[in-house]
Amino acid sequence: MSPKSHPWGAPPWSPDFRPAPGSVPDQVDFAIVGAGFTGLSAAARLCRLAPKKSVLVLEASSLGEGASGRTGGLALADTAAGPLPGLGDVLASYQEILHELAIVGDLELPGVFEVGRSNPAKDSPICWNDAGNLKVVRSVPGGAVDPGKVVAGLARAAEKAGASIVEHAEVQTVEPSSPPRLRVCHRVRGRIQRKEVRGGQVLLATNAFSLELSGLNDAAQPKLTLALATAPLTATQLKAIGLASRRPFYTVDLPYLWGRLLPSNGMVFGAGLVPMPTSIASLFERPARKGAQRFARPNLYRFDVRKGQAAESFRWLENRVHHLHPALKSVRITHRWAGPILFTEGMRPIFRLHPRSKNVMVLAGYNGHGVALSVYLGQWAAEALLGRRSLPPWG
Numbered sequence: 001m002s003p004k005s006h007p008w009g010a011p012p013w014s015p016d017f018r019p020a021p022g023s024v025p026d027q028v029d030f031a032i033v034g035a036g037f038t039g040l041s042a043a044a045r046l047c048r049l050a051p052k053k054s055v056l057v058l059e060a061s062s063l064g065e066g067a068s069g070r071t072g073g074l075a076l077a078d079t080a081a082g083p084l085p086g087l088g089d090v091l092a093s094y095q096e097i098l099h100e101l102a103i104v105g106d107l108e109l110p111g112v113f114e115v116g117r118s119n120p121a122k123d124s125p126i127c128w129n130d131a132g133n134l135k136v137v138r139s140v141p142g143g144a145v146d147p148g149k150v151v152a153g154l155a156r157a158a159e160k161a162g163a164s165i166v167e168h169a170e171v172q173t174v175e176p177s178s179p180p181r182l183r184v185c186h187r188v189r190g191r192i193q194r195k196e197v198r199g200g201q202v203l204l205a206t207n208a209f210s211l212e213l214s215g216l217n218d219a220a221q222p223k224l225t226l227a228l229a230t231a232p233l234t235a236t237q238l239k240a241i242g243l244a245s246r247r248p249f250y251t252v253d254l255p256y257l258w259g260r261l262l263p264s265n266g267m268v269f270g271a272g273l274v275p276m277p278t279s280i281a282s283l284f285e286r287p288a289r290k291g292a293q294r295f296a297r298p299n300l301y302r303f304d305v306r307k308g309q310a311a312e313s314f315r316w317l318e319n320r321v322h323h324l325h326p327a328l329k330s331v332r333i334t335h336r337w338a339g340p341i342l343f344t345e346g347m348r349p350i351f352r353l354h355p356r357s358k359n360v361m362v363l364a365g366y367n368g369h370g371v372a373l374s375v376y377l378g379q380w381a382a383e384a385l386l387g388r389r390s391l392p393p394w395g
């Protein structure tokens with residue numbers, strides 16, 4: 001499916017890397033499920049720390065088709081729940097990781113505006129109209145990154161360090177035996193190959209998908225969220241809307257809105273949550289019928305955001321953008337897309353061993369705050385899989 005015809009729409013970037021074609025082996029030391037920021041970061045770290053071990057990344061769709069390729073790209077500090085005990089400095093580590101893996105992700109950290117309707121800063125450069133007056137409340141550490149370049153860079157670094165990344169390989173079940181056995185449905189040139197892989201240890205980095213697999217059905221809620229990009233703004237428009245400093249922003253009052261500038265001077269805005277239809281989500285999670293020849297492409301990806309409630313939410317977002325400031329009144333919308341977010345209790349990430357197997361680790365649930373955190377915790381997961389670091393107490 002070309003990105004343009006994807007039922008979830010497409011952002012203005014895409015990863016410029018495709019893994020070398022490969023097959024699904026019978027046995028590996030480490031099997032990572034999910035090739036988003038989390039899984040790819042863990043794979044790169046595992047290979048660097050344990051170059052003699054085999055590392056396999058299985059991706060149901062293609063690189064970046066989950067949240068990581070569809071994210072807003074705001075690199076934020078800490079977690080959605082704030083700083084957690086022993087978390088460390090997420091942003092500084094994120095910068096170091098990108099540097100160590102030689103990833104040119106266009107990361108810039110000028111700070112991020114928190115924008116709200118009360119207690120505005122005296123010199124707020126922003127004055128927008130959105131259910132009241134929105135002004136800068138304060139600036140917090142952070143900035144933005146090119147998500148396509150980071151997905152591609154992590155995948156490239158992982159593969160270069162020795163990991164095999166297999167796309168269109170959906171893990172349908174993980175048996176909690178020792179070692180765990182993964183049943184994989186791999187589509188190769190339109191044909192289905194069913195394989196069983198024995199993975200010494202497994203990391204489930206499947207985010208808002210496959211909740212039965214990760215055991216998160218009762219612990220987390222998947223949603224789709226929406227984003228759009230505009231045509232480039234002029235310097236006068238940027239000055240008028242108060243974003244000449246190129247700082248991204250997010251609102252601290254509801255209705256939520258976030259945004260950031262692209263290198264082209266187009267703006268990306270995002271807001272709104274659409275329920276992931278559970279029937280579709282559970283179809284995705286259900287193992288394909290025995291003997292079925294049709295590839296069990298994640299059915300969730302067939303959910304068309306150009307229709308129904310999602311289409312209405314896009315119209316609502318577009319209308320908000322056009323009415324934020326007179327300078328944005330007729331700005332052209334060039335891209336519209338949606339992506340998955342996993343919400344958890346207390347907004348804390350889930351980072352723990354699977355309840356049914358001590359050889360299976362689960363890392364997910366960043367509550368829309370995972371750009372820097374997923375890469376950082378992916379590395380931590382690799383160290384924990386190698387027994388070099390404990391899991392955090394809050395995970």
Ligand SMILES: Cc1cc2nc3c(=O)[nH]c(=O)nc-3n(C[C@H](O)[C@H](O)[C@H](O)COP(=O)(O)OP(=O)(O)OC[C@H]3O[C@@H](n4cnc5c(N)ncnc54)[C@H](O)[C@@H]3O)c2cc1C
Nearest residue numbers: 034036037038060066067068071072074171339369370371
């Ligand atoms: C529109 C949008 C805007 C966002 N904006 C920001 C932001 O500005 N700042 C911020 O910090 N965070 C933001 N986020 C959140 C951030 O993007 C995510 O937290 C992060 O990308 C999660 O990475 P991940 O690798 O855990 O998950 P994903 O990138 O979703 O990766 C999971 C992968 O697992 C694969 N998979 C699932 N099940 C299986 C299976 N059974 N077998 C094989 N593969 C499987 C999926 O296909 C997917 O590729 C945003 C998210 C969205 C959707």
